Amino acid sequence: xxxxxxxxxxxxxxxxxxxxxxxxxxxxxxxxxxxxxxxxxxxxxxxxxxxxxxxxxxxxxxxxxxxxxxxxxxxxxxxxxxxxxxxxxxxxxxxxxxxxxxxxxxxxxxxxxxxxxxxxxxxxxxxxxxxxxxxxxxxx
Ligand code: THU
Numbered sequence: 315x316x317x318x319x320x321x322x323x324x325x326x327x328x329x330x331x332x333x334x335x336x337x338x339x340x341x342x343x344x345x346x347x348x349x350x351x352x353x354x355x356x357x358x359x360x361x362x363x364x365x366x367x368x369x370x371x372x373x374x375x376x377x378x379x380x381x382x383x384x385x386x387x388x389x390x391x392x393x394x395x396x397x398x399x400x401x402x403x404x405x406x407x408x409x410x411x412x413x414x415x416x417x418x419x420x421x422x423x424x425x426x427x428x429x430x431x432x433x434x435x436x437x438x439x440x441x442x443x444x445x446x447x448x449x450x451x452x453x454x
Contacts, residue, residue: 315389315425320437323348323391324429328401330356330371331393337361343371343394343405347379350386355379359394372411376418387418389425404428404436407443415440416449 323346331344338361345357357375361368369377372392379387394405406428407415415424421441429435441447 315427315437317435320389320391320427320435321432323354323389323427324393324432324435326354326356327371327391327393327429330358330375331401332358334358334371334397335360336397338363338365340397341394342397343392345371345375345390345392347372347375347390348388349379349384350388351384353379353384355384370408370411372407373414376414380418385418387424389427390415391427391429393429400431402430404430404434412440412444412447416444416447421447421449 326346327344330346331342334342336342336359343359347355355375355378357371359371372390392405392407393401395401395403419440424440426438426443
């Protein structure tokens with residue numbers, strides 16, 4: 315994916331992050347999921363007083379898309395950091411979110427774009443972040 319497209323996806327993730335609901339961790343994460351049809355689904359993390367029902371930003375974005383019948387994806391941008399501050403570190407997706415990506419994405423093709431600023435953007439393939447992952451193909 316070219317740099318301009320990545321920058322736009324990071325910008326979308328930063329917008330998504332503004333809506334994070336994080337009264338417990340005060341750690342705000344935003345994601346922007348690009349579907350193969352060109353649509354971008356934004357997601358933020360949403361916490362709960364019972365803690366475990368918390369949804370990460372990445373899963374919020376995936377479940378929004380899948381719940382609308384969209385099942386094919388090209389890339390996701392993720393940004394995160396302390397609430398009320400600009401991002402300054404990479405925010406790599408948690409293991410559960412990587413597993414959800416494995417459900418819907420091609421591990422050799424799907425790109426995970428992480429940014430600590432607009433000048434520091436790192437891109438990984440799903441297979442790099444979830445080596446030897448278990449997915450739908452294992453059940454065929
Ligand atoms: N979080 C995400 O939204 N995505 C990740 O990949 C890492 C963690 C959220 C969950 C929780 O609301 C907060 O960050 C602190 O763990």
